[in-house]
Amino acid sequence: METAPLRLKGFPRGAVAQAPFRELRREIEEFHAEYCYVLDNNEIEAWPQFFADDAVYRITARENVEADLPVGLVYCEGLAMIKDRAFAIAHTAMFDPRYLQHMVSNIRVTAASPSGEVSAEANYLVLQTLIDEDTRMLQAGRYFDRFVRSGDRLLLKERHCVYDTLRIDNSLVYPV
């Protein structure tokens, strides 16, 4: 009883050969390192700086992608919504204090256009520690990313965080 291959509409599977994208892959790895650092270091209000003005940021369960359902556990259309989420978490939301560790690996560049737009995937794990509890895995999933260039930086124009961990452990506070 196999499950279907995970494919997100609009994102190419990519070729087996990665050599032509070796340099891009290195650049994206640096991007992930900085992105995760900001989240894991509790600098949530610096998180929006990784996104382009018209960015879409979505976290959704793999079952929704498989059934082609559009919902987002988090669904931000545009940088303004991304900033509002960062502000709410930093200043107004009520939740148990927690530590996070994001681990990103298996980066695959799946397409690059002459205009500088790059599509890529990567696997991620998010570990969460509550003060009175063991460290537990909050999410295992895959990023589907579309990067654009702004000066010498890559920015996310789209990030879809598609998680296998269908049952969220009570709540998901911080972005993935």
Added chain:
Amino acid sequence: MDDATARRAQVSGSNRPPDGGFAWPEEGLTRIPDWVYTSQEIYEREVERIFHGRTWNYVGLEAEVPEAGDFKRSFVGPTPVIVSRDKAGAVHVFENRCAHRGAEFCRHQHGHAKEFVCPYHQWTYDLAGRLIGIPFRRGLNKEGGMPRDFEPAAHSPQALAVATHRGVIFASYASDMESLEDYLTPDILKDFEATFDGRRLKLLGYYRNTQPANWKLYHENLKDPYHATLLHTYLVTFGLLVAGNKSAMIVDPKGRHGVMGSAKSEDGAQVDDASKREMRTFHENMKLNDPRILDYVKEFASPWSVTMMTIWPNLIVQRELNTLGTRQIVPHGPGEFTMIWTMFGYEGDDEAMTRHRLRQGNLMGPAGFLGLEDNEAMKFVQDGIRKSAEEKAGLLELGGREEGSSETLITEAAIRSMYRYWRDVMGL
């Protein structure tokens, strides 16, 4: 359940009644004793008398099984069931448990089938859940096989009574339930039909979360309008549900169902200075970069822009402005349940309306601005109760000792009504 969850579930339940048995505090319904939330014995009685008793349990939406042969997995209480549509278009609900060895045979969350086959020994069930096939039933070369007098029809998985209304599917272990409409009662049915207004539903997707709390705390949270005016910055700062809005907490005559309704004030929060001082979550100067999340497209025949409906024992209907969804409670024991959120819009929504619903969806769910705060708060309550060294009781005196419906938000009357009903059903 992973190891940590199992460990937590273990410590959160107790097999022993407290000293003195399950005696209710002499103050009455203004006190809720801890054992209500922690006792394994109480939980087992709830499964028997409530989830498997005389109740209509939500199991899904017709939009999830639109065609003949469509099915989905669901639950009634903790018990796995299959919801399927047969060739004549009728919806069936039956236990997902093979008559043979008890295997939970349907493993796909949803799908399309001609029949169901248990993978272990290929016992076969039709779309109505009837046992229709047993390999080698007559044996091989006149040896082995099932006894001559074995009647497959007598061994079908337990089938449940089914009721649907406006595209919502309910099931019951009781074969002689009152109609769903009578069960809901007129006041509750009215708001149910404001959300399920006859338009066909369009699925937008699912969230699921486990919650380390007793399942009744979720009902209580939505029969507790007092918390809504205090816990949620988004509700109070932006005037969605705040002390001073026109609002109501409606309770059915038996006290088991409820509707919390509020009308959004047109110009943001109309909150007087005295109320502001009472609410630490009121942020006077908070402005959104993208205020579209608060837009309300009037589409319902209802005075309320926000309603949270609790339908006993396992359904919440969310109509928060234009973000709509059902929430299904699946209890696992006294200290944990899974919540399944099914978000929807309507057939006929254009692209812009669908995106509006998706954007507004950020308010709810286990990562929603309101939803995550509710989940955290309920966990804190369960933590406090299960870690308590001695049996104590919660204190519910807001709104005095009144029960039933009310027009103020500063009351716990609806929770007291629920426990009057619960004690009656539970014989406590």
